[in-house]
Amino acid sequence: MSRTLANIFDIQRFSIHDGQGIRTTVFFKGCSLNCQWCQNPESKAPKSQLYFDQAKCQDCKSCIGSCPSGAISNGAGKSDVDFNMCNDCGQCVESCPNLAFELLGKSYTEDELLDSCLKDQSFYESSGGGVTLSGGEAVLQSEFLQGFLPKLKEAGVHILLETAGNYPFRLLSPLLPYISHIYIDMKFYSEDKHLKYTGSSNQLILENLGKLVEMDFPLTVRVPGINGINTDIDENEKIASHLNSLGISEVELLKYNSLWESKISRIDTAQKQLNISNNEDYLHELKKCYSKYDIRA
Ligand code: SF4
Ligand code: SF4
Incomplete structure (x- = not known):
């Protein structure tokens, strides 16, 4: 039995926005990106x-x-x-x-997390839901998940991963036999912008996305719209063109939410207030932009 522990900062029950049906969303601590608009600034540091x-x-x-x-x-x-x-x-x-x-940030053994997730199994079964792995970046805790996911799958639970995709593929590949669907974010295509706004290149993300597509793995690409940062047509043309070259025909455009700004005075974080507008006027133009590349947004 693995002695690896997970560090988890939240477990949200009865979630209906993190995949199909009623789900339990498990938020793993630690992330390899440092997005300036991160919705969960408390997720970034791996420690409690x-x-x-x-x-x-x-x-x-x-x-x-x-x-x-x-x-x-x-x-x-x-x-x-x-x-x-x-x-x-x-x-x-x-x-x-x-x-x-x-x-x-609380430590969980595999069995403790399994017990917690299975409390709501009857809701998963009646609604077609399951467990969503979120964060932070759950894949960074791959060693724990390699022990935990087989048990969760064995119990008949549908497993969905929400990921930013920024890690070596060898961390993700041993988890894939247990995961039914992946939500992967595409924030920019331009490497310089990705580096500027997230603190990291996007080369690994693009490589990993390409590998998942090659494997024909069930996935949904999501583009979080950060008003004035990645909502311009030029950047979205680049994203759309790349996705089209991979044969992807659908994306989800995510609306920006500024609620995270109320958290930054309550934790130790370098994340600063951005005062980004919640205006969603850009969405209509972006939908047209993606449709030019035969992508439904
Ligand atoms: S405020 Fe003091 S007691 Fe509380 S966590 Fe920090 S060091 Fe520990
Ligand atoms: S002083 Fe305030 S923060 Fe400290 S224990 Fe009392 S209520 Fe809590």
Whole structure:
């Protein structure tokens, strides 16, 4: 039996937006991209980390003495955390009666995660749903998944992977026999833009997408529309042309959501407010752009 543990920062039940039917979405910690607009900035670091919601603080001061690093201060009627001094030890979590502190990232054994996922098996069966692996980037925890996914599949659960695709293919290939469908993101075709906005080249993503297409693996390409960053026709023509050359005839255009901006003051993150508009006027033009390449968007 594998002794590898997974680090998971959230398990969302009764999800209806992460694949067919009613699903349990498991969010794995750690990512190999650093997208400036990441919806889950708490997913990027592979280790567990403190989340502090100052709005919940009622100024009882119980937390002050709990921190061995002196990272918690109190003033102006609220406690505050200096994330530069915090080492994510989690000792403050139990101190607050108002649950202002949370340690994001919990270790799971294969069997613990299996038990958690199978709690909702009757809903998967009645709705045609299953389990969605998300993150962060679940594939970075490939060693754990190589032990876990055979057990989940053996239990008859439909498994879907949401991935950014940025890793060596050898991490993904041992997982493929257990996965029924992959959602893969295509944020840019231009390597320079990908590097600028995500901190990484997109060469591995393009290679991995090509390999999955060659294998005829069931997949859905998703293009997250980040208004003013990747919503111009020129960039989408390049994406559409590439997908067309691979024989892909459908993409999902994802709408931008700025809710992540409320999280960045609550965690230790380098992600900065972007103030991107939620305006979706570009969607109509993008649909026309993809249809020119025989791709339904
Ligand atoms: S324990 Fe919670 S409510 Fe009390 S001061 Fe600390 S953060 Fe505020
Ligand atoms: S998690 Fe951070 S703030 Fe909380 S007790 Fe540990 S060092 Fe202090």
